[in-house]
Amino acid sequence: MKSRIFLISLFFLILSGCIGISSKGVFGTGVSVAFDPRSLGTQIDDSVMQKNLTARLVLRDKAYLLSVKTKVLDGRIFLTGKIEDPEEKLQITKLAWETKGTRSVRNDITIKEDFNFKQSAKDLLITSQLRTALIFNKKIKATNYQIDTYKKKIFIYGIAHTTDERKEVITEAKEILDVKDVIASIVLVEDLRIQKN
Template sequence: MGNMRLMAPKGVGILMAAALALTAGCATTGGSAGAGDAPPAADAAPRKVSDRDLKAAIEKLWDSADDLDSRVRVEVRDGRALLTGRAANADERLLAVRLAWQVDGVAEVINEIGIGDESSLSDKATDAWITAQLRTRLMTDAEISSRNYTIETVNQTIYLMGRGRSSVELERVRNHARNIARVRQVVSHVQVPY
C-alpha cells in the first residue's frame, strides 16, 4: 500500500517560519537582538522533499523530453530513484538518467533502463500479475514488513527497493520473488542494516 503522508501546502512552511521569527523577536528583552536569540528563518534546515514530489518532478522532466515518461518509469524511496522501462536507444537512456539527477533532493539514481522495446501487451500484463503475486506473498508473511519494499517488474525481472529490517528478511523476500512463475530475474537495491 505504501507510506501515506499528509503534506502541508507549500506556503504553510514559509508562513510558519515567519511566525516563529516574529515570535522570537517579540520574546527578546532590551531592544536589540542578542546572541541568545533564535537564528533567522533563512538558517533553518531545508525541508526534505517527499519521495512522491521527487517522482512527480522526474516524470515532469521526462514528459517535456519528447514524452520519455511513456517508455520509462521511476520509483522513489528515501530519495533513491529507481529507473526502469525501455528506452528507444542509448542516448534516450542517458537522457532519462541525466534528467533524474537534475531534480533537487534526489540522493541516488539507480539505472535499470533497458534499450529497445521488447515488451508486448501480454508482457505488461504478466509483469503486473507478477508484482501483484509478490505483493500478496509479502503482505501475508508475518516475518516480513511488506511496507518497507517497493516492487517494480519489467519484462519479468523484479526490481526490489526499500529498507529491509535484516538480511534474513531480505532473503525471505527474494525467495518469494524467485518462486513466482515466469520470473526471469530478481534484482535487489534494498538497503539492510549491518
Template structure:
C-alpha cells in the first residue's frame, strides 16, 4: 500500500496487492474473495486494518511515516519502507499493534534517509514483474499472494494451498531481475479451511525439493518473526 506513489501504481497495474488497496479499498478486497483462499470476512478485516494503521501513521506525521508501507494478510501486519529515527520504527510498530484486528506484526522498516521517487519506482516495477510471473505460473494461484517490495527485497504474504505452492511462488519471485532477496510470510491453509500459523523454527522442516537450475534459495523453515528467506537466481 504505497500511498505516496500513484503514478507507479497506474503503470504497474499487475501489482494489485501492493498498490490497488489505496485505490479500490475494502470493496476491491471483497471482490477478490471469490477466487482467493481467504474468506470475505478475512479480506474485510485485512483491508480495514491496513487502512486504519496507515491513516494513524499519516495523521501522526506525514513527514515521518510517508515512506512506511502497510500490508495486512490474515491479521499479520507487514511494515516495510524507511524512517529517519529508531524511535519512529518503534512507534510505527506500536501503531500496528493498536488495531484490534492485528494478530502479529512483522517490522521490516529500515532506518535510513528517504529513498526518493526513482527508488520507489524501481520497487514498484519489481512488484509488477513478480506479480506477472505468479500469474503465469501453473503452480501458483496468484491472487492468494500479496507482494511488497522494498530496496529490491520482495516480501510475500497471503495463504497458500500447500507447501508446494508456497515454494513455487518463492522460486518464481527469486528469478525476477532486480530481486535481491525473497522473504516469505505466507501461511498455509489447514484442512479445516482456516489459515494455519506460519511454520516456526521448532516445527519439522518442510519437504525437500529440487530447485530450478537457475534458482538458488534456502530451505529454512518459515519463522513467525523473521519470515523465510530465499536467495534470488540469475536470469
C-alpha cells in the first residue's frame, strides 16, 4: 500500500514538472513568464536547483516527498513542511546550502515533538552568544550567517567573503561555553553560481 501511494505521488510530481511555463510559470504560481522579474535563464536555473534538491531529499528519506516542500527563487531556497526530528531539520538545511548556486536558505519546517524548555533555553543562549560574538568581530560580516543550535550542537550556514572569514566564524563558534560540536556549511562568495554585479 505504501509503495502504491509513493508511486502515485511520484507520478503527480513528475506530471507537475511538465506544466508549460508559458501558462503557469516555472513554479505553477499562475504568473506568466512575461511578468516574472527573473530572466528566463534564472528561472531555468532555479527550476533545476529545486528539482535537484527535491531529488536529494527524497533519496535521503522518501517521506520528505510529501512532508517537505522546496521553492527556489533567484538562488534563494525556501523550505516548508513538518518533520519528526529537529536534527533532521538542520540536516535538511545543510543539504539545501550544499546545493550548487545557493545564495540563501530559509527553513520554515516545523517539528512534531514535545517541547523541552530547559534544552531549548540552553540552545537559545548558545545561539545568542555566537550571534553576539559574530556581530562584535570586525573580521566577520555577521548578517551573512544563519545559526541554529540543537542539543548544544551549533549548525552554521552562510556565505563568507574569504577563507579567513570562514575560519574566524568556526573559531568563534568553538569558543562558546558548553558547545558539543560545530557543523559549518559556509560557502565562499567566489564559489557562488550567481553573484551580484
